[in-house]
Amino acid sequence: MLYSRFASGLETYCDNPRRFVLAFSGGLDSRVLLHLMGQFLRQHPQHRCLAVHVHHGLSNNADCWSQHCLDWAQAEGIDCVVERVNLELTNRRSVEQLARDERYKALKKHFHPQDILLTAQHADDQLETVLLALKRGSGPAGLAAMAECTSFAGGYHLRPLLGVTRLQIEEYGRACQLDWVEDESNQDTRYDRNFLRHEVAPQLIARWPGIRKAVARSASLCGEQDALLEELLSEKLDQAMHHDKSLIISQLGSERIGKQLIRHWLGRCGVLMPSQAQLEQIWHSVVNAKPDANPQLCWNQVQVRRYQQRLYLIKQWPDIRHWQQECQLDQPCCLPQDLGVLTLKQIGQGQLRKPKPGEVVTVRFEPEGLEVKPFGRSGKRKIKKLFQEYGVPSWNRRRTPLIYYGEELAAVAGLFVVEAFHGRDCDLEWHNDTSDVQ
Structure with missing residues (x-):
C-alpha cells in the first residue's frame, strides 16, 4: 500500500x-x-x-x-x-x-x-x-x-x-x-x-x-492564497525591480501593497522571510526614512538598505579591509567572499601601464584616507567623494578591489585608473559572479 x-x-x-x-x-x-x-x-x-x-x-x-x-x-x-x-x-x-x-x-x-x-x-x-x-x-x-x-x-x-x-x-x-x-x-x-x-x-x-x-x-489553502497573491503582484514586482535586483521605492505604491511587494521581492531573492515586526520596520524605518539617512535592517545574516531611492538586499559579510593578495600579469586573482576573479591583462588598447620591473602588483580593499586624481579628471579627490560620484553604495566601498603598484594606488576596479598609472599596456577584467544577494 x-x-x-x-x-x-x-x-x-x-x-x-x-x-x-x-x-x-x-x-x-x-x-x-x-x-x-x-x-x-x-x-x-x-x-x-x-x-x-x-x-x-x-x-x-x-x-x-x-x-x-x-x-x-x-x-x-x-x-x-x-x-x-x-x-x-x-x-x-x-x-x-x-x-x-x-x-x-x-x-x-x-x-x-x-x-x-x-x-x-x-x-x-x-x-x-x-x-x-x-x-x-x-x-x-x-x-x-x-x-x-x-x-x-x-x-x-x-x-x-x-x-x-x-x-x-x-x-x-x-x-x-x-x-x-x-x-x-x-x-x-x-x-x-x-x-x-x-x-x-x-x-x-x-x-x-x-x-x-x-x-x-488548511496549509494547502494558505499555499493557494499565497500563490494567487504572488501571481497578482508578479507584473508589478517586475516593474519595481531594477536590473541589478534592487527595488525601486517609487514603484511600491501604498503601504499595504508595498509591504507585500517587499515580501515577494525577498522571496525571489531566496532569503529567510523577516517577521511582521521586521517588515514594519523595513517600511517605516528604511523605505520612509529621511532622504539623507543611511537606514538598514539586519536579520538572519542579511540586511536591507536604501541607496538612491532603491532598496538593496545584501549579505552581512565579515570585514576584509586587511585582505591583500599579489596579482601577476595575465593570471586570475581569486577575490574573497564571492567577489569573483580579477585579472590584469596585457592588451594593446588598455588603460593601465605595465608594471615596472620589481613593481609588485597587489589587490586590497582598504580605501580609508586615500586621495587620488583619476585619469581625465582635474585635481585630486578623496576616494570617499569619488565613490559617491561614481554611485558606489556605502556597503560596497570596502568590497571594491583596489589595485596597487608597489605602495601606490593605480586603479579602482570597474571605476577608474589613477592618472599617474594610465597607459595602453594593460587592462583590468573583473568577473564578479555574485548571487541574488549582493
Whole structure:
C-alpha cells in the first residue's frame, strides 16, 4: 500500500529518465524512503539515485550512523556519499535552523539541474510545521508549511510521504524488518519541534483524529492564497525591480501593497522571510526614512538598505579591509567572499601601464584616507567623494578591489585608473559572479 502510493507519486514526475538525490539521515523516515526507492529503481531501472548523508558532528554516534547509512544504501543498490559539515553555533540562529541550512547546502553540491530531491517529511511533520508557524505568528506563506513538490536548484524537491502518518511509516519499517538510527536529540523537548511532537501533537490527535488531514487542507489553502497573491503582484514586482535586483521605492505604491511587494521581492531573492515586526520596520524605518539617512535592517545574516531611492538586499559579510593578495600579469586573482576573479591583462588598447620591473602588483580593499586624481579628471579627490560620484553604495566601498603598484594606488576596479598609472599596456577584467544577494 505504502509502496504503491510512493511509486505513483514519483511516476508523475518521471516522464523521462530521472536522477534522484535522496536526503538520507538514517532515521526511521529516511530509512523507509531509501527502502521504497530501492524497490522503485528495481522496477524502473532507467532512473538513477544518489543518497546523501549529512554528518553534522553533533552526536558522538555520528560516525557510526554514517557507516550504517553507507551499508544500508549499498544493500539497496543505491550509491551513497557522506557530507561532513561544520556548524558555527551562534546565539542568533537555532541549532535546528543552522543544521537545516547546512544540510540543504550539502545536498545542493550533489544536485544537477532537472534532478529530483527526495526528503522524508510526512503528515505529522506537516502538523508540527503549521503549529510552529502559528507560534511565530506567520501569515499565509508560513502557514502553507510544506508543499508536496516545489522547485529546487533548477530541479524539483519532492516529499512523497507527506500524506503518510508517522505510525504508517513505522509499521512499514517493522514489517520489512528494517533497522534505523535513533538520534538521541529527537527526545530533547527543549527543542520546539520535539516539544510539539512528544507533548502537544499526541493530545491533539487523540482528541481530534482527523486533525492532520484538516491541518494539511488548511496549509494547502494558505499555499493557494499565497500563490494567487504572488501571481497578482508578479507584473508589478517586475516593474519595481531594477536590473541589478534592487527595488525601486517609487514603484511600491501604498503601504499595504508595498509591504507585500517587499515580501515577494525577498522571496525571489531566496532569503529567510523577516517577521511582521521586521517588515514594519523595513517600511517605516528604511523605505520612509529621511532622504539623507543611511537606514538598514539586519536579520538572519542579511540586511536591507536604501541607496538612491532603491532598496538593496545584501549579505552581512565579515570585514576584509586587511585582505591583500599579489596579482601577476595575465593570471586570475581569486577575490574573497564571492567577489569573483580579477585579472590584469596585457592588451594593446588598455588603460593601465605595465608594471615596472620589481613593481609588485597587489589587490586590497582598504580605501580609508586615500586621495587620488583619476585619469581625465582635474585635481585630486578623496576616494570617499569619488565613490559617491561614481554611485558606489556605502556597503560596497570596502568590497571594491583596489589595485596597487608597489605602495601606490593605480586603479579602482570597474571605476577608474589613477592618472599617474594610465597607459595602453594593460587592462583590468573583473568577473564578479555574485548571487541574488549582493
